[in-house]
Amino acid sequence: xxxxxxxxxxxxxxxxxxxxxxxxxxxxxxxxxxxxxxxxxxxxxxxxxxxxxxxxxxxxxxxxxxxxxxxx
Numbered sequence: 001x002x003x004x005x006x007x008x009x010x011x012x013x014x015x016x017x018x019x020x021x022x023x024x025x026x027x028x029x030x031x032x033x034x035x036x037x038x039x040x041x042x043x044x045x046x047x048x049x050x051x052x053x054x055x056x057x058x059x060x061x062x063x064x065x066x067x068x069x070x071x072x
Contacts, residue, residue: 004050008060011043015068 014036021033040061047057 002046002050004047004060007043007047007050008064011040011047011061012064012068014040014043015065019068 018033018036018040021036044057044061047060048054051057051060
């Protein structure tokens, strides 16, 4: 079984890929974008199961999202 830290690292990587795709948006990237968004969805579900709380998982996801899209 994976740890929360492993899922968080993978989630950070997924959001980084999405951020890059948005910066270089082209029509042919739609499939890659959607695949990565589904990956994020699955990782969020995995965190919910691991932490036992949708609220805790949402907090983790929000922190990672903000670190990628709104760096300090």
